[in-house]
Amino acid sequence: MSTSDLTAALADFFSATWPPDAAAGECGPLSESPWNSFRGLDLHLVGIDEAAGGSGGTFADLMALAELAGYHAVDVPVVEATTAAWLLERAGLPIDGAASHSIPIGPTNLVVGDDGTVSGTLIDVPWGASVDLVVAVDDDGQTVLVASSDATTRPGVDLAGQPRDTLVLEDVRPRGVATGASAEQLRHRAAALRIAQTAGALQATADLTRRYAGERVQFGRPIGAFQAVQAHVVLLEQMAVMTTGLADRLAIEPELHPFDVVAAQVVSAENAVEACRAAHQAHGAIGMTREYRLHTLTRRLHTWSGDFGETIDLSARLGATASQAPSFAQMILDDTRPELAS
Amino acid sequence: MNLAPTKLTDEERNLQTEVRAFLDERLPPGTYPLGLGMAGDVDPDFSRDLAAQGWVGMALPTEYGGGGRTAVERQIVVEELLTRGAPIGFHWTADRQSGLNILHNGTEEQRRELLPGIARGEYSFAIGMSEPDAGSDLASLRSKAVREGNTWHVNGTKIWTSGAATATHILGLFRTSDDRHGGMTQFIIPAGTPGMRISPIPFIDGTQHFCEVVFDDLQLSDAARLGEVGAGWGQNTSELALERGGVDRWMSLMPILERWATTETVRDSAAAQIDLGRILARLWAYRGMSLSIARLVDAGRFPVVEAALVKEMATQFEQESLALVRRHYGRAPSLNSADPWEALLAQAILVAPSWTLRGGTTEILRSVISKGLVQR
Ligand SMILES: Cc1cc2nc3c(=O)[nH]c(=O)nc-3n(C[C@H](O)[C@H](O)[C@H](O)COP(=O)(O)OP(=O)(O)OC[C@H]3O[C@@H](n4cnc5c(N)ncnc54)[C@H](O)[C@@H]3O)c2cc1C
Numbered sequence: 001m002s003t004s005d006l007t008a009a010l011a012d013f014f015s016a017t018w019p020p021d022a023a024a025g026e027c028g029p030l031s032e033s034p035w036n037s038f039r040g041l042d043l044h045l046v047g048i049d050e051a052a053g054g055s056g057g058t059f060a061d062l063m064a065l066a067e068l069a070g071y072h073a074v075d076v077p078v079v080e081a082t083t084a085a086w087l088l089e090r091a092g093l094p095i096d097g098a099a100s101h102s103i104p105i106g107p108t109n110l111v112v113g114d115d116g117t118v119s120g121t122l123i124d125v126p127w128g129a130s131v132d133l134v135v136a137v138d139d140d141g142q143t144v145l146v147a148s149s150d151a152t153t154r155p156g157v158d159l160a161g162q163p164r165d166t167l168v169l170e171d172v173r174p175r176g177v178a179t180g181a182s183a184e185q186l187r188h189r190a191a192a193l194r195i196a197q198t199a200g201a202l203q204a205t206a207d208l209t210r211r212y213a214g215e216r217v218q219f220g221r222p223i224g225a226f227q228a229v230q231a232h233v234v235l236l237e238q239m240a241v242m243t244t245g246l247a248d249r250l251a252i253e254p255e256l257h258p259f260d261v262v263a264a265q266v267v268s269a270e271n272a273v274e275a276c277r278a279a280h281q282a283h284g285a286i287g288m289t290r291e292y293r294l295h296t297l298t299r300r301l302h303t304w305s306g307d308f309g310e311t312i313d314l315s316a317r318l319g320a321t322a323s324q325a326p327s328f329a330q331m332i333l334d335d336t337r338p339e340l341a342s
Numbered sequence: 343m344n345l346a347p348t349k350l351t352d353e354e355r356n357l358q359t360e361v362r363a364f365l366d367e368r369l370p371p372g373t374y375p376l377g378l379g380m381a382g383d384v385d386p387d388f389s390r391d392l393a394a395q396g397w398v399g400m401a402l403p404t405e406y407g408g409g410g411r412t413a414v415e416r417q418i419v420v421e422e423l424l425t426r427g428a429p430i431g432f433h434w435t436a437d438r439q440s441g442l443n444i445l446h447n448g449t450e451e452q453r454r455e456l457l458p459g460i461a462r463g464e465y466s467f468a469i470g471m472s473e474p475d476a477g478s479d480l481a482s483l484r485s486k487a488v489r490e491g492n493t494w495h496v497n498g499t500k501i502w503t504s505g506a507a508t509a510t511h512i513l514g515l516f517r518t519s520d521d522r523h524g525g526m527t528q529f530i531i532p533a534g535t536p537g538m539r540i541s542p543i544p545f546i547d548g549t550q551h552f553c554e555v556v557f558d559d560l561q562l563s564d565a566a567r568l569g570e571v572g573a574g575w576g577q578n579t580s581e582l583a584l585e586r587g588g589v590d591r592w593m594s595l596m597p598i599l600e601r602w603a604t605t606e607t608v609r610d611s612a613a614a615q616i617d618l619g620r621i622l623a624r625l626w627a628y629r630g631m632s633l634s635i636a637r638l639v640d641a642g643r644f645p646v647v648e649a650a651l652v653k654e655m656a657t658q659f660e661q662e663s664l665a666l667v668r669r670h671y672g673r674a675p676s677l678n679s680a681d682p683w684e685a686l687l688a689q690a691i692l693v694a695p696s697w698t699l700r701g702g703t704t705e706i707l708r709s710v711i712s713k714g715l716v717q718r
Contacts, residue, residue, distance in 0.1 A: 210715060227705070230712040237715055238655050241343050241648075242627060248347040249630050266623035311620075318622050319608070319615030328603035329425035329596055332626045333358070335349065 006057070007064045013041065018072035020204065024296040026161045027075045029130035030100055035076045044081040045097055053095040054085060063196040063251035067244070070200025073296045075162060077102050077126045079193040084135040086189060091143035091180025099132040102148075103190065105307050110138040110169070117171040118144055122151075128165035129153035133175065137183040145176035160299035188261040191308040195261075195268045196247040198304050202275050203244065205297045206236035209279045216284075223282070232282040239271040239278075259321070259337040262314045269305035276301050317341050343715075345634035345648060350418070357415055361422045364395055369426055376427040376686045378693065379594030381551065383429035384508045386463070392423075393463030398433050402441050407458030413639040417632065421589055427597030427686070431505060431551065436460045438590070439581045440467035440513050444530070447569035447577050452530070456511075470500040470514030470531075470555055471578060478706050480515075481523055481575065485557060487516040494529065494567070496537070496560040504700075506540050506553035509533060514555075515574050526574035529566050537561060547677065547692045580644070585701050587639065587649035589632045592625070592656035594697060595663055598690060599625075601683050602667055617666045628656045647714030654707040657697040664694050 017034045027033065038044060047062030048054020062082055069078040077100075084101035088094070106123030113119065122128065122136055131148055138144050151167035158164045181189075210233050213224030223229045246264040250256060276298040280287045287294040305311070320341035322328055331338060350358070368391060375383045392398055400416045402408020409415075416437075423430050441460045444452055459465040476483035485498020496516060506512060512531045519525035531538065537560030542550035569577050599621065608614045631652045638645040668675075668691060675688040698704045 227708070231708050233715065234651075234654070234708045234711045237343065237711065238651055241345060241651060242631065242655075245345045245347065245631055245634065246627055248345075252347050252349070260626075263623035263626045266620060267627045270620075270624075312616055315616045315619035315623065316612060318619030319617065320619070322603045322618050322622050323608045323615055325603070327425075328600045328622070329421070331622060332629050333421055333425075335355075 006061050007068050010041075010043075010065070010068060013037075014068055014072045014074070018074050020072065021293055022296075023291055023293045024073060024075060024161075027157075027163065029163065030076065030127050031130060033076050035100060038074075038076050038078075039098075039100070042097070043078070044100070045085050045095065047082055048085050048089050048095065052089045053097055054089065060251040063193065063247055066193045066196035067200040067203075067247060070197035070202075070300075071204045073201065073204065073300055077131065079190060079197055080105075080126045081131075083186070083190045083193065084133070087135045087137070087143050087181055087186060088145065088176070090185075091176070091178040093143065093145055093176040093178050093180075096133070100127070100130075101133045101135060102126050102128055102131040103134065103186070104128075104136050104167075105164070105190075106166075108136050108138070110136055110144055112138055112140070112142065112144065112174070112177055113171070115171075116173070116177075118146060118174050118177075119170050119172070120168075122167040122169070124156070124158075124164045125167055126158070126165075127163045128167050129155060129163065134167060137181070137186055138177075141179070141182055142177055143180040144174050146172055146174050158303040160296075160303050162300075162303075184258070187308045188256050188258055191261050191265050192247070192250045192256055194304050194307050195243065195250065195264050198268050198272050198301060199240065199243040199247040201297050201301050201304075202236070202240040202271065205275055205279045205294070205301070206233075206240040208293060208297070209233055209236050209282050212286075213282055229282055232278040235278045236275050236282075239275040243268045243271050257337040258340045259318075259331070262309070262318060262340060265309055266311050266314050266318065269311045272301040272305040343648060343651070345631050346637070347630065348633055348637045350414070350633075354414060354418055358418050358422070361395075361397065361419050365422055365426060365428070368392075369428055372682075374429050376597050376682050377429060377431070378427065378598075378686065378690055379424050379596070380430065380434050380590045381549075381594070381693070382423075382427060382431050382434070384431035384466075384505065384551070385429035386432045386466070388429045389433035389463035389466075391463075392430075393433070393461060398437050398463045399441050399457065399461030400437075402445060402457050402461055406445070406453050407461040408441070409461070413636040414633065417589055417636045421593065424590060424593035425596045425600060432466045432508065433460075433463045434590075435469055435505065435509075436465055436467040436511075438588070439585055440469070440511075443513070443528075443577060443581050444568065446580075447528075447573070449565075451565065452568065456530070459510075465511060466505065466509040468503050468506040468509035468512045468553070468555075469581075470503050470506070470512050472502045473499060474501050478703060480578070481526070483515065483517060483526065485514070485516050487518050487527060487529060487562070489518070489564075492564050494562045494564065496529070496531075496557040496562060498557050500555040500557075501543070503540075503553045503555050504551050506555050507542050507550065512538075512555065513568065515578055518571055518574075521572065523575045524572045526578070527571050528568040528574040528577055529562055530568050531560070531562065531566065535560055535562070545693070546696075547689045582702065586653045586707075587632070587635045587645065589629065591653045591697075591701065592628050592632075592660055595660050595667075595690065598667060598683070598687055599663070607670055607672075611670065614670045617670065621663045621666065624659055628652060628659070647711055650702070650707045650710040650714070653701065654704055654711065658704065660697050661694045664690055 042055035104122040110120035400409035
């Protein structure tokens with residue numbers, strides 16, 4: 001199945017489960033979400049080999065899934081669950097397809113003691129308190145699998161009103177520990193998926209705004225007839241096309257280059273913020289209300305634009321790299337990627 | 343709207359390596375005046391040398407002396423030239439658009455006469471569209487070509503014609519009837535044709551590329567007409583699409599960034615590195631988009647809206663980037679500086695507003711994109 005076949009096949013499911021014109025209410029635990037339907041289609045294991053217990057598909061398929069999830073503002077941990085599964089696969093740990101998984105987005109300090117128990121804190125784990133299992137990379141670079149029921153959880157929410165909980169582990173017996181992907185690799189993979197999700201949400205924001213500008217009448221004309229409003233619509237399309245292009249570029253690579261991911265993260269995060277501003281400006285007051293769809297998208301965009309690295313730190317790394325590189329232009333024009341400064 | 347991701351093939355990478363090697367040899371730093379992208383210096387010798395490598399008129403068919411190569415291959419060459427601020431002013435317009443316009447719309451005779459000269463880097467074209475009262479609203483142009491038998495009499499004034507003073511040909515758009523869009527026709531006018539007066543209009547940075555061209559009963563045979571009578575508007579619009587799509591629209595600042603990136607100012611400043619990284623990330627993203635557009639052209643498509651979409655935002659970002667570089671520079675650079683880089687920075691500060699005007703203003707491009715969105 002090609003990536004576009006995959007998304008076409010799933011479009012109906014997504015539209016039915018997360019209707020494109022509905023405004024999201026506040027998000028509860030996973031049990032109150034459509035997680036079971038999502039899992040029922042084995043979408044939580046896309047991009048993992050069937051031999052490893054996954055549902056198959058390429059990384060490009062997974063990126064397309066993330067984009068679709070972003071477009072529909074899906075309120076289940078798509079990026080988190082599929083990244084957790086990938087971490088388990090990389091570490092050779094068994095994947096329980098019936099279980100729900102998440103990963104921490106914020107900083108972790110996790111230590112496996114001599115007695116084999118783990119202690120530490122996992123900050124900002126999406127749906128952390130309501131998933132079955134959480135996968136993280138510890139201070140020694142090992143992949144650690146823990147049950148959330150073994151942790152003390154502190155509830156939190158992100159800007160979109162989705163759970164982002166903190167898990168405190170004290171001498172907890174892990175469900176698995178093995179060497180796998182590095183923390184850096186984990187961040188890059190998750191960041192790439194977040195860019196795809198952001199691209200989807202930007203497309204939805206652009207579509208929604210274009211539609212609204214065609215319908216809302218002021219001074220006897222649809223506001224979209226005014227050049228100043230058209231400029232917002234155009235900007236939204238630009239942000240959506242550009243970010244989608246970034247996601248697509250990452251998706252066709254056999255493996256992710258840190259330089260590409262970080263550059264794409266910087267642009268995607270900035271695009272998201274610009275787009276939110278323009279979308280709200282074009283919508284006027286209606287966009288500021290919870291009863292209308294727009295906030296469902298823009299609140300997610302704001303949340304995601306800081307995930308897996310803040311723009312300022314990422315830009316600093318790119319800039320430090322460029323200041324040491326033999327040619328600035330060649331960093332843009334070549335496929336051989338420089339090592340990123342840390 | 344979707345721009346499919348693409349990468350360079352091994353063959354295309356080889357071309358890039360070849361071009362870099364040639365330019366290292368032909369244009370060692372310090373031996374030529376640094377230019378800002380397509381506004382690079384006019385140097386007919388360089389244009390001919392480049393052409394001898396097969397890198398001018400690349401997109402023209404081999405039967406007319408061209409390279410028979412792709413838009414992507416042309417982009418690869420262009421990227422290297424712009425990075426170095428190379429003196430491309432002489433052949434630029436002919437290479438980018440006039441040659442293809444003549445190929446598509448010219449007579450067989452015009453093709454045989456003009457295309458080989460373009461591909462050899464010997465012909466330089468200037469585009470005579472704008473007039474004092476016809477800028478964004480090009481259809482309101484008034485310069486006239488009136489037919490008498492086999493002769494056309496041309497009268498009127500063109501303005502802001504880049505490179506007209508050094509061009510060997512001017513490709514002009516003239517009114518041939520009152521029909522607003524259907525009454526315009528293109529003509530190819532060799533330099534030196536009696537009845538044409540070209541006067542440079544000093545540009546804001548003191549250069550003289552910008553010109554006014556006055557036609558006073560200039561006479562042309564019908565063989566100088568490009569395309570059908572009345573077909574000028576359509577030809578001109580397609581040409582603008584070629585003019586907008588490429589990396590030349592956002593690589594003006596490259597020679598400045600290329601050097602700035604490794605200056606001490608940047609090496610020692612965390613704040614400058616953050617700005618540099620941001621610029622790098624965004625240019626990397628635009629590059630991907632331009633490459634996708636070139637692939638669309640090679641697939642026989644005419645990505646007019648996509649080209650406008652990229653040009654509109656990338657030219658504004660160029661200006662923003664320049665403002666950042668300037669802020670970190672810490673003082674106003676001097677046009678007369680002995681340091682060519684500082685002089686180039688000064689020049690860039692003065693000319694940067696033109697980046698969002700030439701080839702269609704930001705406002706006009708937004709209309710193009712906006713209409714394109716409605717049609718999709
Ligand atoms: C460096 C440079 C090189 C050039 N080279 C050439 C050349 O080689 N040959 C040539 O023929 N021309 C050339 N031009 C001219 C160029 O094509 C025109 O400047 C451009 O088309 C804009 O026209 P204008 O300058 O008359 O501005 P105007 O059309 O007068 O516009 C002034 C302002 O009004 C805005 N505006 C106008 N109409 C609208 C509208 N309908 N909606 C919203 N806003 C609008 C514009 O966006 C702009 O902000 C060059 C210009 C520059 C700066």
